Amino acid sequence: MTEETQAAVADDDFGTPEIDAVKAIEVRALTKRYPGVVALDHADVTVPGGSILGLLGKNGAGKSTLIKVLAGVTQPDEGEILVDGEAVHIHSPHDAAALGFAFVHQEMADVPNLSVAENIGLGLGYPKVGGLVKRRELRNWARAVLDRLEAPIDPRATLSSLSVAERRLVMIARGLAANARLFVLDEPTASLTEDEIDHLHKVLRTLRDHGVAVVYVSHRLDEIFAITDRVTVMRDGQTVYTDDTKNLDKAAMIAQITGSAARPEQRQRHIMAGDASELLRVEGFSSPGVVEDAGFTLRKGELLGVAGLVGAGRTELMRLIFGADHAASGKVFIRGEEVAIKSPRDAMRAGMALLPEDRKGQGAVLDFSVRKNITLTNMSKFRLAKGVPLPVERRERSTTRDLVQRLKIKVANSEHPTRFLSGGNQQKVVLAKWLGSNADIFIFDEPTHGIDVEGKEEIYDLMSELAASGKGVIFISSEFTELVGACNRVLVMRDGRLVSELEGDAITDAALVELCYSH
Numbered sequence: 021m022t023e024e025t026q027a028a029v030a031d032d033d034f035g036t037p038e039i040d041a042v043k044a045i046e047v048r049a050l051t052k053r054y055p056g057v058v059a060l061d062h063a064d065v066t067v068p069g070g071s072i073l074g075l076l077g078k079n080g081a082g083k084s085t086l087i088k089v090l091a092g093v094t095q096p097d098e099g100e101i102l103v104d105g106e107a108v109h110i111h112s113p114h115d116a117a118a119l120g121f122a123f124v125h126q127e128m129a130d131v132p133n134l135s136v137a138e139n140i141g142l143g144l145g146y147p148k149v150g151g152l153v154k155r156r157e158l159r160n161w162a163r164a165v166l167d168r169l170e171a172p173i174d175p176r177a178t179l180s181s182l183s184v185a186e187r188r189l190v191m192i193a194r195g196l197a198a199n200a201r202l203f204v205l206d207e208p209t210a211s212l213t214e215d216e217i218d219h220l221h222k223v224l225r226t227l228r229d230h231g232v233a234v235v236y237v238s239h240r241l242d243e244i245f246a247i248t249d250r251v252t253v254m255r256d257g258q259t260v261y262t263d264d265t266k267n268l269d270k271a272a273m274i275a276q277i278t279g280s281a282a283r284p285e286q287r288q289r290h291i292m293a294g295d296a297s298e299l300l301r302v303e304g305f306s307s308p309g310v311v312e313d314a315g316f317t318l319r320k321g322e323l324l325g326v327a328g329l330v331g332a333g334r335t336e337l338m339r340l341i342f343g344a345d346h347a348a349s350g351k352v353f354i355r356g357e358e359v360a361i362k363s364p365r366d367a368m369r370a371g372m373a374l375l376p377e378d379r380k381g382q383g384a385v386l387d388f389s390v391r392k393n394i395t396l397t398n399m400s401k402f403r404l405a406k407g408v409p410l411p412v413e414r415r416e417r418s419t420t421r422d423l424v425q426r427l428k429i430k431v432a433n434s435e436h437p438t439r440f441l442s443g444g445n446q447q448k449v450v451l452a453k454w455l456g457s458n459a460d461i462f463i464f465d466e467p468t469h470g471i472d473v474e475g476k477e478e479i480y481d482l483m484s485e486l487a488a489s490g491k492g493v494i495f496i497s498s499e500f501t502e503l504v505g506a507c508n509r510v511l512v513m514r515d516g517r518l519v520s521e522l523e524g525d526a527i528t529d530a531a532l533v534e535l536c537y538s539h
């Protein structure tokens with residue numbers, strides 16, 4: 021938006037935004053090379069106005085790079101972008117915004133300490149008189165924008181006080197306020213409840229019905245079927261397949277994504293073998309308003325699922341046990357012996373590993389190399405050899421090589437910063453870091469989030485292997501089907517309490533839905 025139009029918006033036009041239709045956004049032969057990898061290889065994508073396009077592909081296929089080019093964050097080496105048939109040039113995020121492109125990212129570009137209204141008006145210029153922002157006018161205007169999305173959010177609230185779902189809606193509202201013609205959403209339902217996902221989808225359908233173009237990136241195929249009109253599949257930077265979603269079934273979609281025939285078999289649920297002695301026992305964990313009197317046991321060789329809706333207290337309980345948050349009460353016993361865990365350091369010393377849900381914030385140091393990240397938790401393993409100076413780097417390199425292979429991490433060079441990897445591959449690096457540790461008890465919080473279909477299977481296999489080797493594995497997931505497929509036992513949490521437990525064949529989708537939703 022030019023300064024003139026900005027001023028116009030600020031002075032006169034601060035009315036309810038209209039939704040702008042677009043004929044089509046097209047990407048032609050887009051190519052982007054990084055050292056050692058072609059992230060985009062003559063990619064062609066067309067998003068007709070009034071449609072929702074699902075963008076699919078394995079981790080590292082090039083989806084985020086395509087989005088970064090559209091957002092003006094990255095410059096392509098070759099290719100062009102057309103809006104309604106006209107070539108456009110996007111040199112900066114400002115250019116992208118001026119074209120009416122809006123982005124809803126997982127790492128959100130909102131400003132947490134500003135109000136909702138200020139966030140929605142950000143970059144548009146606020147209504148002002150004598151240099152002062154007309155707060156009431158801004159508020160009313162923001163409320164009108166939110167009303168269009170049927171989002172009951174108070175425009176005066178500070179953004180940081182909102183839930184993840186509400187913040188995503190505010191991002192969409194900002195796009196709407198800027199009359200965006202293209203909305204790009206990258207894994208938008210992460211950490212959202214079913215109801216919130218339904219609402220988000222409804223909002224997207226409304227935008228579509230007004231002629232807006234929507235790009236929806238997700239690894240969750242159920243969502244792709246639920247919300248998209250068309251899909252484009254990427255492989256190794258190329259766009260290899262485009263069709264109407266209704267022409268595909270799940271197996272065909274997986275085949276396109278992986279480039280090979282889908283594996284139709286049902287997963288073999290983890291079966292406990294050998295010594296099933298108690299490894300971990302947790303008693304009476306409470307934290308006011310979050311977790312109430314939670315206790316359970318984990319046996320050697322177990323792959324124990326924890327089901328629940330977002331907000332049920334699963335992550336919170338694990339953080340309390342791990343010493344990452346302070347518990348009002350609770351005892352931890354490892355192999356029958358009580359251990360005092362006051363900090364994550366105590367937990368790690370006691371042989372526990374927690375792979376957090378928020379991996380970006382808590383898992384990987386993005387500026388460190390892949391090797392450094394993988395070997396970070398195991399420094400002592402590499403450094404202490406009774407005073408003998410070790411060829412540390414060599415050992416680190418070989419461990420890294422093994423884990424990179426085992427997890428099929430797509431990385432051009434393990435000495436490069438982890439930032440260079442695709443989102444899913446960054447997550448695998450965090451997994452690798454913990455797998456390389458000597459822990460006996462592994463807690464995985466939503467480990468398959470953002471991981472592609474094949475990678476998910478690999479992670480289930482890894483967890484099962486860990487358990488089979490005599491470790492204990494706790495697997496938190498919001499996707500019931502993956503718990504059903506993988507775990508030998510599942511705990512159910514609701515409203516901060518452990519309310520039920522299922523074992524073996526009793527673990528079914530229907531049983532989990534019933535237990536998690538019933539009140």
Ligand SMILES: Nc1ncnc2c1ncn2[C@@H]1O[C@H](COP(=O)(O)OP(=O)(O)OP(=O)(O)O)[C@@H](O)[C@H]1O
Pocket residue numbers: 054055057058059077078079080081082083084085086430431432439440441442443444445470
């Ligand atoms: N800044 C960068 N420097 C070097 N390589 C990069 C950079 N950004 C991306 N890549 C590489 O480009 C390729 C495509 O990555 P991209 O992030 O686009 O994948 P993606 O499809 O979004 O994957 P995911 O589903 O895991 O998010 C990957 O091999 C990645 O490592």
